[in-house]
Amino acid sequence: MRLRASQGREGIGAGxxxxxxxSLSLEDGAERSxxxxxxxxxxxxSNVSHFFSPSVTFRPEVAWYSSLDAKAFDNGKSERLTxxxxxxxxxx
Numbered sequence: 001m002r003l004r005a006s007q008g009r010e011g012i013g014a015g016x017x018x019x020x021x022x023s024l025s026l027e028d029g030a031e032r033s034x035x036x037x038x039x040x041x042x043x044x045x046s047n048v049s050h051f052f053s054p055s056v057t058f059r060p061e062v063a064w065y066s067s068l069d070a071k072a073f074d075n076g077k078s079e080r081l082t083x084x085x086x087x088x089x090x091x092x
Contacts, residue, residue, distance in 0.1 A: 037076060039069040057089040 047061035065081040067073060073081040 037067075037070050037072045039067045039072040041072065042066045042068060055091045057087075057091065059087040059089070061085050061087075 045063045050058045063083045067079045
């Protein structure tokens with residue numbers, strides 16, 4: 001997928017974007033608007049490993065992200081984000 005980005009322009013009206021907004025053009029011609037927020041992020045991660053057998057490992061993980069300067073998550077609506085993830089590893 002090819003992307004082409006253009007930074008937002010000042011002003012209000014047809015064909016303009018808010019300052020700080022970016023527009024992404026996709027290969028199919030569709031446009032997506034994204035908002036770039038600059039902030040300092042703090043992250044705390046906790047995980048465990050469980051060995052079902054010598055060849056299978058399960059690793060669940062939870063990560064908490066906090067934005068210290070601005071509401072940087074959920075399109076500028078939240079200062080915090082929680083992510084749950086897991087890995088299953090087959091050793092060979």
